[in-house]
Amino acid sequence: MQPVNLRAFHAKVKKHAKGMRAFLTRVVNKPPRKLEATLAVIDQEVWQEVDCLSCANCCKKMTPTFTDKDVVRISKHLGMTKAAFQEKWLYLDRSDDWINRRQPCQFLDGKTNMCSIYEVRPSDCASFPHLTRKPFTDYLPWHRQNIQYCPATYRMVEKLRERLATLQPR
Numbered sequence: 001m002q003p004v005n006l007r008a009f010h011a012k013v014k015k016h017a018k019g020m021r022a023f024l025t026r027v028v029n030k031p032p033r034k035l036e037a038t039l040a041v042i043d044q045e046v047w048q049e050v051d052c053l054s055c056a057n058c059c060k061k062m063t064p065t066f067t068d069k070d071v072v073r074i075s076k077h078l079g080m081t082k083a084a085f086q087e088k089w090l091y092l093d094r095s096d097d098w099i100n101r102r103q104p105c106q107f108l109d110g111k112t113n114m115c116s117i118y119e120v121r122p123s124d125c126a127s128f129p130h131l132t133r134k135p136f137t138d139y140l141p142w143h144r145q146n147i148q149y150c151p152a153t154y155r156m157v158e159k160l161r162e163r164l165a166t167l168q169p170r
């Protein structure tokens, strides 16, 4: 497993993100057979290559959503009231979702890239980057967005592109 080089990653994104997003749109418009089975294999491969502890770009550049259960669990873990936690760290967006205020996230240890509330972290963080969430097409807007932040998502799309020639249209 190679450490993530964020500088090189950002250079690749600048050059290829547009083409990768167009590719994802083509996949959704004409999904190949065995798409999700292929993605399950790709997911395994991606995590053999990408080391999140050398990256933490999602914790630095994105803002997770906190469900009500997340707020209850995490505030209790920190010995705070739910209201005090919300007031200190979150804001309500236009869809009435509680979103983290800070970037990088206040729970990220900048020296180790570790999450200081890992055991109780928000479910959004625990399932990020949602590579095997089904159906794939429902997560397309997130994958399209996450290409620019997440080297694992980027690698997933790269690998899918490499393999698509061997997949048959449905």
Ligand code: SF4
Binding pocket: 058, 059, 064, 105, 106, 107, 108, 109, 114, 115, 116, 117, 118, 121, 122, 125
């Ligand atoms: S809660 Fe933890 S995993 Fe989630 S963004 Fe913050 S540091 Fe990262």
Ligand code: SF4
Binding pocket: 050, 051, 052, 053, 055, 056, 057, 058, 059, 128, 129, 149, 150, 151, 152, 153
């Ligand atoms: S999930 Fe993506 S952005 Fe987050 S640490 Fe792992 S590779 Fe980096």
